[in-house]
Amino acid sequence: MNRVVDVLVVGAGPAGLAAAARLAAAGAGRVEVLERERAAGGVPRYCGHPGFGADRRGRPLDGPAYARLALRAALRSGAVVRTGVSATGWAGPLTLDVTAPTGLERIRAHAVVLATGARERPRSARLVPGTRPAGVLTTGELLRTAGTFEGERGVLRERIGRRAVVVGGEPVARHAVGALRAAGVEVAAVMTELPRTAQGFGAVPVLTRTSVVELLGRGRLTGVAVRGRDGRTSVLRCDTVVFTGDWIPDHELARARGLAPAPGTRGPVTDSAYRTAEPGVFAAGNLLRGVEPAQVAAAEGRAAAGSVLGLLAGRACPAAGVPVLTAGPLRWVTPGLLGPAPAVPLLVRPDRRLVRPLLTVTQDGSPLRRERLRGEQAPWRSVRLGPEWTSGVDPAGGPVIVGTEEYAP
Amino acid sequence: MTVTRTGPLPTGPEAEYDVVVVGAGVVGCAIARALARHPLRVALVEAASDVGDGTSKANTAILHTGFDAAPGTLEARMVREGHRLLGAFASEAGIPVEPLGALLVAWDEQQRAALPRLAEKAERNGHLATRLLSADELRAREPHLGPGALAGLAVPGESVICPWTTTLAYATQAVRSGVDLHLDCRVEKVRTGDPWHRLVTRRGALRTRHLVNACGLHADAFDALLDRRDFTVTPRRGQLLVFDKFARDLVRHILLPVPGPLGKGVLVSPTVYGNVMLGPTAEDLDDKTATGTTAEGLAGLREQGGRIVPALLDEEVTAVYAGLRAATGQEDYRCTAHPALRYVTVGGIRSTGLSASLALAEHVLGLLADCGLDPGPERPLAPVRMPNLGEAFRRPYRDAELIARDPEFGMIVCHCERVTRGEIRAAYASEIPPAGPDGLRRRTRARGGRCQGHFCGAEVRALSESYGKGAR
Ligand SMILES: Cc1cc2nc3c(=O)[nH]c(=O)nc-3n(C[C@H](O)[C@H](O)[C@H](O)COP(=O)(O)OP(=O)(O)OC[C@H]3O[C@@H](n4cnc5c(N)ncnc54)[C@H](O)[C@@H]3O)c2cc1C
Numbered sequence: 073m074n075r076v077v078d079v080l081v082v083g084a085g086p087a088g089l090a091a092a093a094r095l096a097a098a099g100a101g102r103v104e105v106l107e108r109e110r111a112a113g114g115v116p117r118y119c120g121h122p123g124f125g126a127d128r129r130g131r132p133l134d135g136p137a138y139a140r141l142a143l144r145a146a147l148r149s150g151a152v153v154r155t156g157v158s159a160t161g162w163a164g165p166l167t168l169d170v171t172a173p174t175g176l177e178r179i180r181a182h183a184v185v186l187a188t189g190a191r192e193r194p195r196s197a198r199l200v201p202g203t204r205p206a207g208v209l210t211t212g213e214l215l216r217t218a219g220t221f222e223g224e225r226g227v228l229r230e231r232i233g234r235r236a237v238v239v240g241g242e243p244v245a246r247h248a249v250g251a252l253r254a255a256g257v258e259v260a261a262v263m264t265e266l267p268r269t270a271q272g273f274g275a276v277p278v279l280t281r282t283s284v285v286e287l288l289g290r291g292r293l294t295g296v297a298v299r300g301r302d303g304r305t306s307v308l309r310c311d312t313v314v315f316t317g318d319w320i321p322d323h324e325l326a327r328a329r330g331l332a333p334a335p336g337t338r339g340p341v342t343d344s345a346y347r348t349a350e351p352g353v354f355a356a357g358n359l360l361r362g363v364e365p366a367q368v369a370a371a372e373g374r375a376a377a378g379s380v381l382g383l384l385a386g387r388a389c390p391a392a393g394v395p396v397l398t399a400g401p402l403r404w405v406t407p408g409l410l411g412p413a414p415a416v417p418l419l420v421r422p423d424r425r426l427v428r429p430l431l432t433v434t435q436d437g438s439p440l441r442r443e444r445l446r447g448e449q450a451p452w453r454s455v456r457l458g459p460e461w462t463s464g465v466d467p468a469g470g471p472v473i474v475g476t477e478e479y480a481p
Numbered sequence: 482m483t484v485t486r487t488g489p490l491p492t493g494p495e496a497e498y499d500v501v502v503v504g505a506g507v508v509g510c511a512i513a514r515a516l517a518r519h520p521l522r523v524a525l526v527e528a529a530s531d532v533g534d535g536t537s538k539a540n541t542a543i544l545h546t547g548f549d550a551a552p553g554t555l556e557a558r559m560v561r562e563g564h565r566l567l568g569a570f571a572s573e574a575g576i577p578v579e580p581l582g583a584l585l586v587a588w589d590e591q592q593r594a595a596l597p598r599l600a601e602k603a604e605r606n607g608h609l610a611t612r613l614l615s616a617d618e619l620r621a622r623e624p625h626l627g628p629g630a631l632a633g634l635a636v637p638g639e640s641v642i643c644p645w646t647t648t649l650a651y652a653t654q655a656v657r658s659g660v661d662l663h664l665d666c667r668v669e670k671v672r673t674g675d676p677w678h679r680l681v682t683r684r685g686a687l688r689t690r691h692l693v694n695a696c697g698l699h700a701d702a703f704d705a706l707l708d709r710r711d712f713t714v715t716p717r718r719g720q721l722l723v724f725d726k727f728a729r730d731l732v733r734h735i736l737l738p739v740p741g742p743l744g745k746g747v748l749v750s751p752t753v754y755g756n757v758m759l760g761p762t763a764e765d766l767d768d769k770t771a772t773g774t775t776a777e778g779l780a781g782l783r784e785q786g787g788r789i790v791p792a793l794l795d796e797e798v799t800a801v802y803a804g805l806r807a808a809t810g811q812e813d814y815r816c817t818a819h820p821a822l823r824y825v826t827v828g829g830i831r832s833t834g835l836s837a838s839l840a841l842a843e844h845v846l847g848l849l850a851d852c853g854l855d856p857g858p859e860r861p862l863a864p865v866r867m868p869n870l871g872e873a874f875r876r877p878y879r880d881a882e883l884i885a886r887d888p889e890f891g892m893i894v895c896h897c898e899r900v901t902r903g904e905i906r907a908a909y910a911s912e913i914p915p916a917g918p919d920g921l922r923r924r925t926r927a928r929g930g931r932c933q934g935h936f937c938g939a940e941v942r943a944l945s946e947s948y949g950k951g952a953r
Contacts (some may be wrong), residue, residue, distance in 0.1 A: 171879070176879065201773065220942070286773070
């Protein structure tokens with residue numbers, strides 16, 4: 073079946089739903105959101121803890137509540153949200169092939185917003201050696217397992233395990249620990265190669281500067297061999313290991329359209345208007361660079377919607393700007409292309425812990441901005457660099473370089 | 482038609498067979514299928530809970546032509562014939578095969594000098610279509626090859642195949658044609674006798690007139706149960722890396738190393754699932770269960786792969802695994818008829834067993850005749866058509882008619898590999914249902930993609946639990 077819509081949004085997470093809500097409310101015509109999972113909402117659906125802002129009356133929201141509100145907002149403004157529907161590839165420019173229980177479709181749109189999110193690298197992508205036993209998970213699979221089998225008390229522990237090791241020291245590791253304990257699984261240790269972890273692991277032993285060297289066990293995991301800070305290898309007995317963090321954008325559709333992943337983020341390169349190199353195709357949310365808080369992704373979705381409205385109003389222009397690159401201990405920066413307008417903040421991710429760093433932005437050797445950050449910056453949290461200075465970017469100049477000088481007292 | 486996994490084995494006449502084949506790897510399954518063409522009572526007995534759970538599930542998945550076998554050996558003949566037989570069977574049974582052809586790439590003068598000799602060897606093996614390629618011709622065919630490739634040898638006919646579907650297709654056809662399959666049933670003792678041998682397992686005993694040892698890595702141990710000590714199997718580990726489907730466009734042919742004094746080297750090859758495989762290592766071990774990967778092994782592979790196709794290393798790794806080849810210290814198979822024991826050993830099926838399997842099955846029928854088996858007249862086998870896992874052919878999620886008939890084939894559950902609910906249901910409803918998540922992955926690819934279950938693991942599990950309940 074061939075159909076035409078005004079805007080096709082792929083992915084009904086915070087970014088996709090926020091984009092759809094704004095577009096539909098602004099009268100963009102038929103705005104259709106495709107979601108391959110059985111329900112809309114994206115990652116927050118599986119996060120049963122607060123940290124998702126507050127509702128209108130100021131009550132804190134947990135993930136599922138946030139997801140419900142985001143969906144309701146999109147539906148109220150007139151967007152169509154279809155679940156259990158997968159965009160599987162491109163049939164041509166702005167035209168996607170879709171598989172649904174109702175059959176195959178080929179949907180052409182005036183604009184496409186990719187908001188397909190991110191995933192954690194599994195054990196194999198991290199090249200962790202050893203056997204291939206059962207009991208090796210990512211946080212994503214753990215949380216989804218808890219969600220899928222919730223309500224069947226006791227059986228959840230059967231399905232997960234008795235004793236787990238959590239790999240990674242980022243906040244997401246804390247959620248893994250929380251989910252394991254809620255299911256009645258003992259957490260033997262949290263371990264990370266980093267010198268420090270996020271806070272809040274309670275009584276669980278935290279092993280820093282420690283790496284997994286081998287998974288052990290046939291059939292079922294029996295332990296992980298780890299190398300500690302003293303260089304010695306020991307075995308932690310466990311039947312479950314959860315690999316957390318280490319996000320990579322789920323960029324399949326973007327790449328399938330020839331949008332190469334940026335070296336730092338592994339997401340498609342966009343300009344400050346969320347345009348990709350493919351005319352009419354926009355990208356927003358965690359697809360751009362891995363996980364940020366839901367509200368950051370949603371704000372990007374809304375901003376991308378603004379650009380889509382510009383396109384629909386006939387202000388079509390290709391992605392523009394000079395490349396933005398990082399130097400020094402910074403892992404990535406978005407957007408990947410920067411012009412003098414629109415003015416958007418940069419999101420910069422440290423590669424390691426930085427103490428009172430000085431962020432520097434230069435173009436062709438001349439400084440555009442210097443900003444001293446307070447306190448410590450952790451590698452799992454992005455730094456926001458306000459946009460006031462972006463009007464100084466020379467669109468005909470060389471790349472904009474974001475670097476850092478550490479505080480030396 | 483019986484498949485058992487638990488509970489006591491049948492007793493009385495139900496447990497009496499003309500032939501029992503021990504070991505349900507690709508070779509054992511092929512033998513059972515060949516026997517099923519005759520009016521015989523046949524059982525296929527396997528220690529693991531699934532067919533193809535040994536070496537047959539963890540190899541490089543190439544349907545070899547046999548161009549580089551040692552001329553005149555049994556292996557050379559079996560691979561050559563097997564290539565033809567399996568090619569034909571694959572199209573009949575719906576096993577995905579892609580005849581990409583191989584390129585042997587020479588990276589130094591010594592390897593370049595070896596190419597004409599390899600072409601000549603291929604000719605002696607009946608492969609007349611090889612062609613020497615200059616560096617430019619090589620680069621035109623493989624634009625992503627790393628710098629320094631000097632020359633090449635093109636070997637048409639070398640193909641990639643799905644090893645899991647192959648083994649399962651043999652077993653399914655055998656079972657449909659009347660063979661009993663007993664899984665989770667290790668043969669621990671053999672009491673030889675006349676006219677019956679008695680096979681003892683933890684689930685009971687079976688009696689058989691003729692016996693076939695297709696135990697792969699354990700063929701020497703099984704021989705010992707009958708007091709035969711003709712050879713020792715040394716496991717030779719092969720570690721492999723499977724790269725993301727985005728790497729598929731980097732490689733057009735099976736890129737083979739030129740064997741030299743420094744060993745066999747590693748290959749870079751597309752897979753029928755649309756990935757790219759790099760490996761295998763070759764490590765002689767003592768432990769027949771050592772199917773783990775090692776940090777050194779994986780690092781070495783990446784280093785070698787990076788020289789062959791540098792852009793490969795920019796792609797994510799989807800899977801890492803290792804398989805064990807059954808080496809016996811001799812450059813040929815060890816297939817022997819023991820007429821006095823009415824017993825055939827199919828041993829030392831090294832790194833070519835998948836390719837040779839159908840020819841080996843015919844060969845074993847001959848060896849059984851030498852042991853006094855009269856197979857009787859031939860009859861046609863029950864037809865099989867396997868679910869397609871190959872990216873080069875239409876998958877259910879793109880099949881409009883199938884989805885119209887059954888909407889569950891339009892419900893994608895495993896998003897990375899595009900596996901639908903309908904396929905998972907069908908796997909559990911098949912003759913030989915999966916015994917667990919690994920078996921399901923081999924039948925459908927569910928959970929086998931880049932996310933390794935991050936997105937789909939929980940739902941695949943929930944579906945397996947509900948469909949699996951009805952399974953035998
Ligand atoms: C790294 C690697 C790459 C390879 N690449 C290729 C390739 O590209 N092309 C190719 O053609 N070949 C390849 N091979 C070789 C091919 O995989 C093997 O030759 C083939 O799998 C051998 O099949 P099999 O049935 O003999 O052994 P297996 O697959 O090991 O089967 C033997 C079975 O016997 C069972 N068994 C053992 N003892 C008992 C007992 N007492 N009772 C009951 N059951 C028992 C085992 O559980 C096992 O399931 C490769 C091998 C490796 C390791």
